[in-house]
Amino acid sequence: MTSMAREVIAVIGAGPAGSLAAARLARAGKRVFLFDEKLAWEKPCGGGITHKAIVQYAFLRDAQVERNWVNECELVSPASRRVSFHLDQPIAIFSRRTLNGLLLDRARRAGAEFIQSRVHAIEGRPGAWMLRTAHPPIEATFIMLATGARNPFRAQFSRPFAAGDLMATAGYYIPGTSQSMQVQFLPGLHGYIWIFPRADHYSAGICGKLNGRSTADLRRLLETSLAAQGLGFAGAKFYAHILPALSLETLRESPLCGPGWAMIGDAAGFTDPITGEGLYYALRSADLLADALLAGRLASYPALLNKDFLQELEMAAGIADRFFTGKWLGEAVTERMVQFTAHSARFRQLMCDMFSGSQGYLNLRQRLYRTLPAMLAEGAVSALGLGGHHSHFAASKAS
Numbered sequence: 256m257t258s259m260a261r262e263v264i265a266v267i268g269a270g271p272a273g274s275l276a277a278a279r280l281a282r283a284g285k286r287v288f289l290f291d292e293k294l295a296w297e298k299p300c301g302g303g304i305t306h307k308a309i310v311q312y313a314f315l316r317d318a319q320v321e322r323n324w325v326n327e328c329e330l331v332s333p334a335s336r337r338v339s340f341h342l343d344q345p346i347a348i349f350s351r352r353t354l355n356g357l358l359l360d361r362a363r364r365a366g367a368e369f370i371q372s373r374v375h376a377i378e379g380r381p382g383a384w385m386l387r388t389a390h391p392p393i394e395a396t397f398i399m400l401a402t403g404a405r406n407p408f409r410a411q412f413s414r415p416f417a418a419g420d421l422m423a424t425a426g427y428y429i430p431g432t433s434q435s436m437q438v439q440f441l442p443g444l445h446g447y448i449w450i451f452p453r454a455d456h457y458s459a460g461i462c463g464k465l466n467g468r469s470t471a472d473l474r475r476l477l478e479t480s481l482a483a484q485g486l487g488f489a490g491a492k493f494y495a496h497i498l499p500a501l502s503l504e505t506l507r508e509s510p511l512c513g514p515g516w517a518m519i520g521d522a523a524g525f526t527d528p529i530t531g532e533g534l535y536y537a538l539r540s541a542d543l544l545a546d547a548l549l550a551g552r553l554a555s556y557p558a559l560l561n562k563d564f565l566q567e568l569e570m571a572a573g574i575a576d577r578f579f580t581g582k583w584l585g586e587a588v589t590e591r592m593v594q595f596t597a598h599s600a601r602f603r604q605l606m607c608d609m610f611s612g613s614q615g616y617l618n619l620r621q622r623l624y625r626t627l628p629a630m631l632a633e634g635a636v637s638a639l640g641l642g643g644h645h646s647h648f649a650a651s652k653a654s
Contacts, residue, residue, distance in 0.1 A: 261286060265386055265395035267374050272520025272537035273401030274358035279545040281366035288393055292373040295356030298496050300424060301451035301458050302351050306344035307612025308535040315347065320357055321454040323348045327435035328610060332593035333442040340596060340603050344611035348453050377408055381515025398516040399544065404497045406522045413518065414509040419466045420524065422446060422500040422531065425474045426460025427491040440589040441476060445579040448480050459486060462498065462531050470495050500528035503572040512556050519544050527568065528575040535612065539564055570616035599630040
């Protein structure tokens with residue numbers, strides 16, 4: 256067993272959140288044990304890192320690892336309308352194996368002690384925890400949960416996720432690459448299909464709320480879309496995973512820390528329930544918890560989250576259902592979004608800012624109100640063929 260002569264921090268989960276937190280704390284002189292049964296691993300998500308995250312974490316830009324810079328985006332509406340537009344701030348697309356490996360290596364170089372084993376049980380009390388693994392037990396004064404959405408310890412420390420708090424993802428890795436990503440919305444789906452080009456393959460996947468469709472249903476929808484686009488997936492490896500997409504109630508009511516413990520990343524539910532983006536929030540929550548611990552003020556962690564990004568996630572949780580199932584100006588919100596992106600330069604800029612991370616949800620309503628008259632006018636001019644702008648827009652509808 257470890258000595259309790261000084262503070263010992265146990266980080267359970269060596270994904271981006273856990274590895275970043277372990278690196279910061281170990282670098283500051285804390286003794287850190289980082290637990291995971293796997294080394295760097297793959298998962299069916301795009302692996303996109305926004306400009307906002309790259310600015311905050313420059314090592315993601317500078318590291319000598321494979322990534323693909325994407326500067327074009329195509330949106331496909333539920334009625335099969337398409338629009339392509341240029342991203343003025345490119346997105347870096349990593350494979351998750353590469354990204355996880357990069358962050359895990361940083362944690363180990365900083366001095367974190369990596370234990371490749373699953374934690375089966377957490378016993379004891381704050382300040383004197385006992386972690387049971389396949390190896391001899393480890394004692395720790397503090398527990399950091401970074402175990403992802405399938406968090407076996409969440410019920411022990413906080414409020415369990417309900418089915419409506421989770422989103423299923425399924426995907427294939429398909430040979431090929433480009434500098435253009437695609438996001439496709441489908442009728443009645445609380446989610447979307449993505450095709451993200453990584454360095455040497457496409458991550459093609461789908462996500463949807465678990466209280467709506469089964470993973471098998473999502474897989475069939477994805478395969479139908481890929482076949483329609485001529486993207487062959489025969490023989491490609493299939494993956495499935497669970498992401499948090501919390502309701503507003505769960506996000507507001509779930510404890511995020513307590514005596515001797517705290518949660519970060521997906522384990523805490525820090526994923527945008529509209530876009531599915533979780534990497535930025537994983538890194539930020541890890542940083543903020545490290546700040547609180549190094550300052551000796553764990554109780555400040557929720558306030559730091561609230562000031563940094565939690566209000567944004569709460570706003571997203573409050574409007575997610577309306578985004579995927581609501582109407583705007585007589586049509587589905589996602590249909591109008593594609594239409595305005597095609598016909599309005601102002602709306603295209605708004606979409607670029609959303610993808611870069613510079614446009615949040617809190618002031619989105621004000622920006623829309625401020626620019627809506629001009630966007631409507633631009634749309635009318637474009638629809639009547641009176642302007643000189645030619646967008647990449649196909650108005651063909653699904654039969």
